[in-house]
Each structure stands twice: as C-alpha cells, then as structure tokens.
Amino acid sequence: MTKDHTSQSTIAQELFDSYPQHKLSEIQSRRFTQADMFRWIKPLHEKRAFEMTPLGQSAEGRPLSLLKLGNGATKVLMWSQMHGDEPTATMALLDMLNFFANAPAHSVTKTIRENLTLLIIPMLNPDGAERFQRRTAQRVDMNRDAIALETPEARILKETRNKFNPQFGFNLHDQDPRYTVGATKEVSTIALLAPAFNEERSDNNARLPAKKVAAMFASVMNQFIPGHVSKYDDTFEPRAFGDNIQRWGTSTVLVESGGRGNDRDKMFIRKLNYVGLLMSLCAIATREYEAVDVNAYEQLPFNTKNLYDLILRDARIKASEHALSVKADIGINIDEQADAANGNVTLVGKVMDIGDLSTYGAFEEINLAGVSVNENLVRIDAILSLQDIHALSKKK
Ligand SMILES: [Zn+2]
Incomplete structure (x- = not known):
C-alpha cells in the first residue's frame, strides 16, 4: 500500500464516520419533489454556501438551476436525476452542499473550493421526480435526447456543458438494484463507467482521465463495500448524454447507485455516493487522480444479472x-x-x-x-x- 493510498483511505474513513453530522437530515425518504429540494437548500444558499443561477425551465415549467461554488481553475459539472426515479445521487449532492456550508474549514471543503469551480445541476428532471418516473413530463427518456435535443431538459444540459466547457463531468444515476458483480452472485451496490465516445470504445485525452477518476472512486468504494463494485455496460449509445459529453471533450464519469439487501430506501448508498463524490473531487483538485493505474479501471468486473x-x-x-x-x-x-x-x-x-x-x-x-x-x-x-x-x- 502506498503512502497516497493510506492517506486517501484515512480521509475517506473520516468522511464516512462524520457523515451523520454533515448529512442533510431533512431527507428521510428517497421520494421527494423539487419543491422539497429547494426548501431544504434555501438556508444553505442564504449562508452563501453556493451561488444559484437559473438555467431555464422543465417541460412543465419547473425552474432548473445551476449551483456554483469555488473559484478554482478546474471546472467540474455534476448533474443528477435526469431519470426522475433515480434520486440517490441528488440526496448525496444535497448532503455535500450541507457539508460545504457547515464545515467551511474542513480540509476537504478547502481543497475543493480553492482548486475547483464546482457546477451542480441537481434533479435535472423535476417533472419526472414529481411522478417518481424515469421519463420527463413529455414521456421522453432525456438520456436518449442528447442529439435530437427535443426536450428542454436536454437542451439545458447541453447548453450548460457548452457554456462552461468543464474538464470533468459526473453523470449520476440509479441502476437496477439487482445487477450483480461479474461472475459472482453479489449485488452491485455501485457501478462506475467512463462512457465510450465511439463504437470502438477508444481512449483519448477525455476518456483516460475519466477512467482514472472512476478507478479511484471504485477503490474508495471497495474500502466500504468490498466485492460490491462493478463496471457498467460500456456499449456506445450514440443518443446518451454520458457518451456525448465524453465525445464533446469533458472527461465524464458515470456513477450508478445499485442495490443492497436491506437498504430499499438507499440511505446507505446515498452515504457511499457522498464519500465517493467528495473523494473524487479532492483527487481532481489535487490532481492525484493522474497517478492512478488505468488497469484498475479495466479490471473492474462488468455488471451481470444473477440475482x-x-x-x-x-x-x-x-x-x-x-x-x-x-x-x-x-x-x-x-x-x-x-x-x-x-x-x-x-x-x-x-x-x-x-x-x-x-x-x-x-x-x-x-x-x-x-x-x-x-x-x-x-x-x-x-x-x-x-x-x-x-x-x-x-x-x-
Ligand atoms: Zn438513469
């Protein structure tokens, strides 16, 4: 074990252990609406934990907002819940905002704020969230609309990416909670992917850093859920956002929250997201991800369905x-x-x-x-x- 790895696992353990003090305690269930979300983050906004800019409206007129914090040179864009019934990462993002607001002197907060400009679109599909359904109010899967751009939510995501041209992107989803890890019968609790940007699944200057960050995220997860981390299907999907944002030059990491036997409400998986996302942001802020062996990513077992x-x-x-x-x-x-x-x-x-x-x-x-x-x-x-x-x- 290298020195870097030891300190990485120590910081991750500290974030994991101190989570009860830092999480947004108002979130008690994974079924919540955009109105709930804005009500919860209002006090954090008033504390000036982040800036909030309107981006436009969903098909049913709900406002989409961009939350921004830090003034560092490296821009990172995170978006969650483009599928309305996939709220796990939204909960983790709100926990993160609560942590930034209430622990401004924490070394993790400082590292992130000083080195990154963090841009967050939480709950990209509020109309779907209102119904707890995958699709938008127009009944379209916006993750197949990255090229056609018929939905306002897809247009907003693309415009935001183009406007800021972030170096890194985090595409945050929930997967079927019954995916398993490779040849095992063990549930995949977290799956990661550096989405392909072409049929050949080539590497380039965008995808390689994404693979390294995904490998680093996986190593943090294996600290807490060994044997329950997998790689998501890497088939190129020409209409999906992860694949296209990678193609447009932003190093994009897909994080899929999966299942866990006695965690139907996914509160433990929410905590894993919180730790994994904060550790990934630190690794980008310090550029420690650059030293990660890309083989650690290649060797992650793919998702299977044996459960x-x-x-x-x-x-x-x-x-x-x-x-x-x-x-x-x-x-x-x-x-x-x-x-x-x-x-x-x-x-x-x-x-x-x-x-x-x-x-x-x-x-x-x-x-x-x-x-x-x-x-x-x-x-x-x-x-x-x-x-x-x-x-x-x-x-x-
Ligand atoms: Zn999804």
Missing part, C-alpha cells in the same frame, strides 16, 4: 392434472408500486423464473425442502401480494 429478491429453493410444483410434480426453485422480485390516486406505495411481487436457479443469488433465500406450493400462484409473471409470498414461503 432475484427472493428465491424459494426446492419447492414442489404440480402444475397441471396430467403433469407430474416437479422440484424447482422459484425466483421472485419485489417492487414498489405507487397508487395512482393517493401515491401510497405498496410492495408487489412477481414470479420471474421457475426451475434450476442454482446460478442465481437472492437477497433472501428460503429452502422449502420439497414442500408442495400452491401451483396457482407459481406461474411466470404472476403478480403476488406480500400475503401470497408469505403463504408460498411457509415450510409447513
């Missing part, structure tokens, strides 16, 4: 009158479903697969040891209430 929320092992299913009963595992995923009328969220299960699921892991596994299950509930794509799942899970 269900629940696996009932060794169930016995008599599917029809004439078919013999069969011994099979049952893979079930459990998702949040919001009531359109009142917004109440309930958990709903879905049968994803039936058969030999020995290559899959699960957040919860129950061995039924040959017990017969109600065959009417166990059909592919069957929708299950929590009561149904409870009934199926009984060993009798």
Whole structure:
C-alpha cells in the first residue's frame, strides 16, 4: 500500500464516520419533489454556501438551476436525476452542499473550493421526480435526447456543458438494484463507467482521465463495500448524454447507485455516493487522480444479472392434472408500486423464473425442502401480494 493510498483511505474513513453530522437530515425518504429540494437548500444558499443561477425551465415549467461554488481553475459539472426515479445521487449532492456550508474549514471543503469551480445541476428532471418516473413530463427518456435535443431538459444540459466547457463531468444515476458483480452472485451496490465516445470504445485525452477518476472512486468504494463494485455496460449509445459529453471533450464519469439487501430506501448508498463524490473531487483538485493505474479501471468486473429478491429453493410444483410434480426453485422480485390516486406505495411481487436457479443469488433465500406450493400462484409473471409470498414461503 502506498503512502497516497493510506492517506486517501484515512480521509475517506473520516468522511464516512462524520457523515451523520454533515448529512442533510431533512431527507428521510428517497421520494421527494423539487419543491422539497429547494426548501431544504434555501438556508444553505442564504449562508452563501453556493451561488444559484437559473438555467431555464422543465417541460412543465419547473425552474432548473445551476449551483456554483469555488473559484478554482478546474471546472467540474455534476448533474443528477435526469431519470426522475433515480434520486440517490441528488440526496448525496444535497448532503455535500450541507457539508460545504457547515464545515467551511474542513480540509476537504478547502481543497475543493480553492482548486475547483464546482457546477451542480441537481434533479435535472423535476417533472419526472414529481411522478417518481424515469421519463420527463413529455414521456421522453432525456438520456436518449442528447442529439435530437427535443426536450428542454436536454437542451439545458447541453447548453450548460457548452457554456462552461468543464474538464470533468459526473453523470449520476440509479441502476437496477439487482445487477450483480461479474461472475459472482453479489449485488452491485455501485457501478462506475467512463462512457465510450465511439463504437470502438477508444481512449483519448477525455476518456483516460475519466477512467482514472472512476478507478479511484471504485477503490474508495471497495474500502466500504468490498466485492460490491462493478463496471457498467460500456456499449456506445450514440443518443446518451454520458457518451456525448465524453465525445464533446469533458472527461465524464458515470456513477450508478445499485442495490443492497436491506437498504430499499438507499440511505446507505446515498452515504457511499457522498464519500465517493467528495473523494473524487479532492483527487481532481489535487490532481492525484493522474497517478492512478488505468488497469484498475479495466479490471473492474462488468455488471451481470444473477440475482432475484427472493428465491424459494426446492419447492414442489404440480402444475397441471396430467403433469407430474416437479422440484424447482422459484425466483421472485419485489417492487414498489405507487397508487395512482393517493401515491401510497405498496410492495408487489412477481414470479420471474421457475426451475434450476442454482446460478442465481437472492437477497433472501428460503429452502422449502420439497414442500408442495400452491401451483396457482407459481406461474411466470404472476403478480403476488406480500400475503401470497408469505403463504408460498411457509415450510409447513
Ligand atoms: Zn438513469
């Protein structure tokens, strides 16, 4: 272990341990609106923790703002929640702003403020956030609109990038919480990517620094969640923002917040984002990222999909009158479903697969040891209430 690495892990540990004092304590749930967000950051703005400039409006007229702090030579642009139901990094960005406002003398705050001009667009898709949906109010996935620029949100992001021409960009998302790490059955809690800027996935002066920062982010994550860090699919997507912002010359790092068994509200993953983003900004501010071995990035295992929320092992299913009963595992995923009328969220299960699921892991596994299950509930794509799942899970 090098000296640099020791000090990096010490600083990261300190940020991790002091997080309860610095986080924005008003955020209690990952379902919040733009109005909530502006109400929370208003006192920080009044403390002059950052400057706030209007950028324009979303399709439904919600104001998009650019938050700016520091006056350093290196410009870094961070944007979150272009998918309205991916708020984990927005929470972490607000935690960061709270930290900057309340710990101005902290060495991390000073390093960042003195060396960087940090530009943040939190919650780029407020209309989607209002509905907790991926797409914008116009029903478009704005992350496929980087070229056509039909949506106001996409135009604002591109105009902001062009106006400031930042050296680094952070494209902040949530991924499917059931992605796994490479050949393992371990959940990917954080996935990173230096998006490709062409079909060939070449390197250039923009992508190489992004790979180094992504590798550094991964090493910080491996300190807290070893074995749960992966690389996102690096296929070039010609319509996506990460790929194009890389192509336009800003070294861009994609951070995807994934899953963790008992963290459905992603409060722990929010904290990991906070630590990882602050450490990345420090590494850019001090230029320590330049010494990172790019192979550490190349060797990150890719995302795979070897996980269900629940696996009932060794169930016995008599599917029809004439078919013999069969011994099979049952893979079930459990998702949040919001009531359109009142917004109440309930958990709903879905049968994803039936058969030999020995290559899959699960957040919860129950061995039924040959017990017969109600065959009417166990059909592919069957929708299950929590009561149904409870009934199926009984060993009798
Ligand atoms: Zn996304």
